[in-house]
Amino acid sequence: MPTKGFDTLIAGLHGLGGQRVWSLMISLFGDLAQAPNQQIDGPVLSAIMHGLRVKPEAARVALHRLRNDDWITSQKSGRISQHSLTKRGRAESAAANPRIYADPRVTSTRWTLALTEDTAAEQAAEMEQRGFTQLTPRVFVGSLDAAAPQDVLTIPADHAPGWLRKQVAPQMQQTGYENLLTALRGLQPDLPAPEEMSAIDIAVLRCLVVHNxxxxxxxxxxxxxxxxxxxxxxxxxxxxxADLLARYPRPELSAIKRCRSAA
Structure with a gap:
């Protein structure tokens, strides 16, 4: 059954916007059911979607879209529909895992300064695709293993002054991170211990955290x-x-199913 007061606790995460149902489902399946043999039964998915404030009609439309996009496949087992990631869905989810679940304390310290010949928008777009962040019109920074085009000057480094870090930061999704930080800080102190929460609510919490x-x-x-x-x-x-995902481990699908049955 739902954890008492849980819906109020997660209101800040719901209020961040960008909660398109098909995208929420990608986050959910990527977190809960990424292994080839993992399937989410229709009633279990419905229970989680309800916890995510998604109406049944919207969930059906999202499933239809993701099936058409070859992200999710569905099959019947008796009267129960079972949903799972396709090969493409698993591959793209796995490709995103290193960024989503990265340890914030373990990252490479060496980096590269790159200088391009011109300020063309096409050049900037290519540099971003190759893993570089634009600092000024012709200057980019990136990890040491980011592969710059042959006509770009690259200079390896292992130290960055504080002013450079401050200058790089606004190139990221600064306002989005500020809003998420406010929501997470407001949520964290009042969350019950994992053993006091239902498996469904832990799945909902993880989905909202991972998604945002x-x-x-x-x-x-x-x-x-x-x-x-x-x-x-x-x-x-x-x-x-990282702290929340470690404190509230991914629940087994069987535990979510038992939780729904007991509700």
């Missing part, structure tokens, strides 16, 4: 530790996300 984190962290290249402003909202969010 994923939609920020995947929008910009990864920065090596030397370039991260450790006092900034992005890193502070990372610390809280």
């Amino acid at each position: 984190w994923r939609r920020l962290i995947l929008k910009h290249p990864e920065l090596p530790a030397s370039l991260i402003d450790t006092d900034g909202p992005a890193h502070q969010c990372h610390l809280l996300v």
